[in-house]
Amino acid sequence: MSFCIKHCLPLVGLLAVSSTVNAELVSLQGDSLIFSYDTDNLYNMGNVEVIGNQLLFHPSLSIAIDSQTFDGYSPAPIFASVSYSAIIDVNAKPGFRIDDHRITNSGYAFNEFGPTGPYASIYSSTTPLPQLTLSGALELNSESYYLYDAPGGIVEVPVYAYQTVEEIIGYTPELDEFGNIIGQTPIYETRQVEVIIGYNPVETFFPVYKINGASLGLSEVAVDFQVSGVPLPASVWLFLSGLGITGMSAKQRFPRRIRQGRRSD
Structure with missing residues (x-):
């Protein structure tokens, strides 16, 4: 009975508090890290996968400004923006620690004549772990220019x-x-x-006047974690050494007792 109360009451309390929970708690395992996040905390970030200790987002995010021609007057600048964000918990497995991490945003850019090539931005996050927060926005700003009479x-x-x-x-x-x-x-x-x-x-x-068409897309956000092994503290080494000495002492006493038993025979 006590076992049932001990293990079931927390579950009952959780159901009572979160009766209308729509979000899903997801946990992903890396080589040395454990990633967990609530699906409500991913905004325009697409699906998430883990490769080794790399956390990979696939946003499929884009914005565009159409090419336009204006007769007789200069129009106001056209601005377009779309944001993205993610909140995720990162914890090292036992025996490992996170030294640092690097974030790389990759995407593509187009103008009215075709692709202008891929782009990538690399930076280090100042967000303290174990909670990692990613946020940003794609922004386009296009102004008119005089074309001809x-x-x-x-x-x-x-x-x-x-x-x-x-x-x-x-x-x-x-x-x-x-x-x-x-x-x-x-x-x-x-x-x-x-x-x-x-x-x-x-x-x-x-x-x-003319406004050139342009578009911008974000196709991947990669977070690379540098992980190293954690050396055992000195107290553990002392503990293991004590076990070894105790084992050796027991081994030495055990044959001596056997020899004494044989002599008594």
Whole structure:
């Protein structure tokens, strides 16, 4: 009964606390290391595998900016980003220790004309073990640039010329002999005015801007651990030496007792 209570109560408590657990706890064995992680703690990192003492992620992560042409105005910069992260526990097996580790991000880059080649970034993490945290983001930033002036069409531009215009600016009254107004004489003024005499067809232009297409992908994140054996502490050597001396003393006493037993016979 005590055995059942001792071993089953922790399990019952775990089920009571985590009744709606969707994450999966995964453990992977390396040559000298043990890796464990909760699947909820992998964000955009894909599947995980272990090769020797190397921890390998396969994110299958990418972002892209499409190639675009803008007529008549310069557009705002286009920014694209997608993040990734992982939290994983790393523990050395008995008799080993972790000296350091190196992280390598590998991926690919494309522009609108095709692949520009693979890329890789190598750095050491400052995250203290046994918990290793990986985080980062793919980022693209593309700005427009002036491309050329494109024809916009044909417009009719007016042609102006000056002409002489005579206008009536007033009148002078005509009087008879008795002082009565019998008529009016117009007063004229001559001046030059600008008038449209025709139209000429003209081809118009406007600026054209370009944003080059580009894409970026992250295909692998590798964490290489440098592991070495742990030397036994001095207390262990003393303990083993004591066992050896005790064994030798017992071996020496055992034949002596046999010889004494034979003499008594």
